[in-house]
Amino acid sequence: MTVAPKREAYDVVVIGAGPAGLAAAATSAEAGLSTLLLDENVGPGGQVFRAIASTPVTERNQLGADYWVGADLVQALRASSAEIIHRATVWSLDRNLEIAVSVGGASAFVKAKRVILATGALERPFPIPGWTLPGVMTAGAAQTMLKSSALVPDGRTVIAGQGPLLWLLAAQILRLGGRIDRILDTAERGNYFAALPHAFAFLTSPYFAKGLSMMREVKAKVQVVSGVTELSAAGDGQLASVSYVAGGKRETIPADLLLLHQGVVPNVNLAMAAGIEHGWDELQLCWSPVLDASGNSSVAGIAIAGDGADIGGANAAVVRGRIAARAAVEALAPAAGAKLPAMATLRADLAKAERGRIFLDTLFRPSPQFRIPSGDTIVCRCEEVTAKDILDAVAIGATGPNQLKAYRRTGMGPCQGRLCGLTVTELMAQARGKTPQEIGYYRLRAPVKPITLAELAAVPKSEDDIKAVVRG
């Protein structure tokens, strides 16, 4: 599976094999378009359907019915003519729809008539004191290990944060016999009132009943502390304890593993590096690409589907994948497009899948103290830059994330801002009394993931390229 693309050009290249990418690639290939699906992981599924084709968890009910939906998507894709390459890291995408992909240590370039970015989401940074200590991980990390290797926590385990994924993970850990000592719920009580006007839509959404029963299942077995307003991790070279404040009372508990989660945000790196316009989403508190109703971005020929378009969960991602693929088919092979489900039907499906989302976004809007750290708390994990360092830079003139790089190297490490970018924007916005939109984001460029120097050196070069470099 880790062989280079078979062709130099495709009608459609889909990047990412999560729900949106699987659906998009299958739709495009079934309509007869030459389709290439590139994915960084070992197998299909993305994060939500992680290891769907290989999980050692055989007790189906332990992962839940929503997980196994992914198997059908994979089956549909594999039945299609789409070419699928795993362990393929796309490191560049440009306005000419040229894609550079690293497979097995060598880079290939492919051209596409249409690109569908389905690069999904990543977990929102959770910059609390001690979050870089060994033993502090994201909830998603634990879920990845659970799905792909049937690994469960067995030391003293604390889960902290909020959001639907947190409860799902807790339920899955318990079902597989793992250990959870305490859950610290950081959902702001005031959010319940703010979310109330949107509750009706949520009550009629499929998430409601499932979510409620999952919370009940977890609460029956684990002590849950709600209304947590402060949180920190401590230890000497290794997590030893977790401190929190709830109801004005501070408590410190010993811990070997702390799993953090406060929602997911679009993974914007490839899209931004391609020059796609993004805007600050005031509700979801993240950067979202500016898209039309078919998922088309500001760069002609590139559409975005799935959580990378707008956080909406797996069901919405699948529909967004189909919508983006249908738009590509309409443009490239109108006759084949006519045979696909009507756009209006797909858009109705999307509306249904997204029902209740505003309620969730409002309810689980993370509190400022968990998004905007202070003092010695590390913001940029790669370059080890603290909140105070950033405020000091603002005080001497740093206006935005790009000037901040010059002052403090934030975002210049290998993660390229994925783990600090949102924090930097919000911290600077607060410090400067501006909106995140005014502050902006890092200017991202290829390679969006590291590649070896030899790999870059092997890219074909012309005489003019050589002349541009070699001079007396």
Place this chain on the structure above:
Amino acid sequence: MSGEYDVAVVGGGLLGSAIAWGLGRLGKRVAVLDEGDITKRASRANFALVWVQSKGLGMPAYTIWTVQASQAWGRLASELKQQTGLDVSLQQNGGFHLTLGEDEFGQRTELVKRMHNQTGAADYKMEMLSASDVKKSLPLIGPEVSGGSYCPLDGHVNSLRTFRAFHTGFKTFGIDYFPERPVSAISKSGGEFRLTTPKGELRAAKIVLAAGNANQTLAPMVGLYAPMGPTRGQIVVTERTMPFLPHPLTTIRQTDEGTVMIGDSKEDELDDRTLKHSISAVMTDRAQRMFPHLSRLNVVRSWAGIRVMPQDGFPIYDQSETHPGAFVACCHSGVTLASNHAFEIARMVAQGALEPELVGAFSASRFGGAGAANNSGY
């Protein structure tokens, strides 16, 4: 932005910052007007060499000016350290330009000869070394390295930390830094300059235009001339690795943090948001031929930056005859020349006149009519 200033410096990059810091150091009341987060900033795209070799072919005064800057850099670094506590990691133990193959070696030898035949070469000390001599200093070079030129005056610095040190120093000197204020118009009335920005007008007795390539449009507002010919350069950077490179090279240097910077192209393209991977490929291919072990390192970032480049490649320092008190300063080597800008240019601006014996050769009057060929050595 109220209050009157002795000097307003237009441009807060390395060049403007060095001059402003130097003026603050002399007790002047200084304002720095700068653009915001997204603009073409050579100060955060540069290669950070403090470089002498090959500078000034065709203009001996530039060689002398560069050597002077190199010699004054130590004083700048130590004053910045003393004032701000920031170590800018200046290293001046000599630098190399490596050649691959015999043709390149021959061409470089010619260049070294031409440099030596020029006035002012006495201090220059640039010499050609065989591959085996290079290997004594740079043991990890690969078999394709045919030799190279070496100049003991060459060095490098952490240019981002230098930028930060200047800006940290602004606070101590009471210099007012005003970002997000691009200057759209300049006039002079009542003996003072009025600079129009989106956030109001600023007044100052003198002005220094240090806005990089934008000097071309600003200079004529005060009777000055700054013909620019910018080019684009790409740089590739690797992850941090253990120290392996004891000297900087024209196209490869290891930063004090451990990353390896690989430069640099010269392109007519002026869009700094795009990249040409085939050009990065030439750069990295040459780098791994010079140091084969680099091939395994991961490239973590690459970027394109727009060089500030006067049309003939040499610096422009000038003062206005029609608008006394207005100065213009622009050059490519904002890092190398930072010490001269902080000490010499600032001193001359403070006293109100440029000294012809020091910088007369850099007057824009040299352009006459048609632009000369670019012989800068970049």
Place this chain on the structure above:
Amino acid sequence: MFRRSEQDKRPQVQIFVDGIAVAARQGDTVSAALLASGQDARRSTAVSGAPRLPYCMMGVCFDCLVTIDGVGNRQGCLVPVAEGMQIEIQKGKREIGK
């Protein structure tokens, strides 16, 4: 920190961590195998030498960097284990030649 669920019936794969044999399972990523091994797999950062373990397990945080079969700074969470694979825990900056 983590243990394997009994239902995991995947075949074993032997890898070596700093020379010590570790039993992984086919399909594990290097990072998962390290976290399941019970061994001290903390790397130290290239910036300050601070100890770290994997944080995200999905290829975005780069805290799982590890030397695999002599090649440094690889993302352990994206690389599946293979029989006989040699893993070295990295301390500080990547070494020359690795």
